[in-house]
Amino acid sequence: MSLGSQIAWDDTVLPFQLDRSDVRGRVARLDGVLDQVLEQHDYPPVIEALVAEAALLTALIGQTIKLRWKLSLQIRGDGPARLIATDYYGPTADGKPARIRAYASYDKDRLSLSDPGFDQIGKGYFAILIDQGEGMVPYQGITPIAGGSLSACAETYFAQSEQLPTRFELSFGRSQLPGQPEHWRAGGVMLQVMPEASPLMANEGGTGEEGLLKPSDILSGDAEENWTRANTLLDTVEEMELVGPTVHPTDLLVRLFHEEEPRVFDAQAVGFGCTCSEDRVRESLSIYSAKDIGHMTTEEGRVTADCQFCGAHYDLDPKTVGFEAEESAGDKG
Incomplete structure (x- = not known):
């Protein structure tokens, strides 16, 4: 396999649909974009891992929504990992890439470098915010921090706020190809019940942690059987299939879901x-x-x-800012 064919799938999100199961999904690979997100800061490894996971989730979730402007993830807690924030900007035109940025705020005096990052978020919330631009009312959905990972929080969010059973299988970390420097790489698969197949459920509470909804609280009959079957197949995925640069997402989908009649759509850079x-x-x-x-x-x-997010520094003349500015905003410092 040539280097060009391997790079072709880096920094892309591939939408797909399992026609037999009424399940849609996404396969994401982040490579250079993840390095660019993280190189803006000097985070300790436990914080880098949280930012990497959040960025991968953002790429997968953002591509499922027909955005005019921006989708944001915010994870806030009372632990030393205080805030993880990401933004996904939809493409400005056909053929243009979507854009991602992310940053974290943490208490370095309280942070443990040996404990998992998720455990250091503490009690708090996981939020998705959608801003469709000027003239549109922003949407915000919030669920409490639950489960053992950010991907588990995202699954809870979709079950609780959208009543859409959703599954994430993610892998991320530092990797190194022969003759190349070490860098960050991430890959993942998202599965989600097609919206029309997920009935609206009254807020009666669920069987999950702290009464939150789980897929089994929402689905029944054929829909539940289809969802269980698709998840059982995804359980067989291997880490190198998610992040390995020589495994094409299309080959991965055929390997996992060939009996579910997978159909792919245009990839998004x-x-x-x-x-x-x-x-x-x-x-x-x-x-x-x-x-x-x-x-x-x-x-x-x-x-x-x-x-x-990017570390850009702005230096302005105080006379040119504020509603009582004395001079025009032409000063560049």
């Missing part, structure tokens, strides 16, 4: 992208008075801001 800009910084400061801006001004007489 994914890249790193940040939407921060000087104009956005100025807009965020436009609500402040000159007095407020004065409190934000450094000893050097500048107003500065750093993007948490």
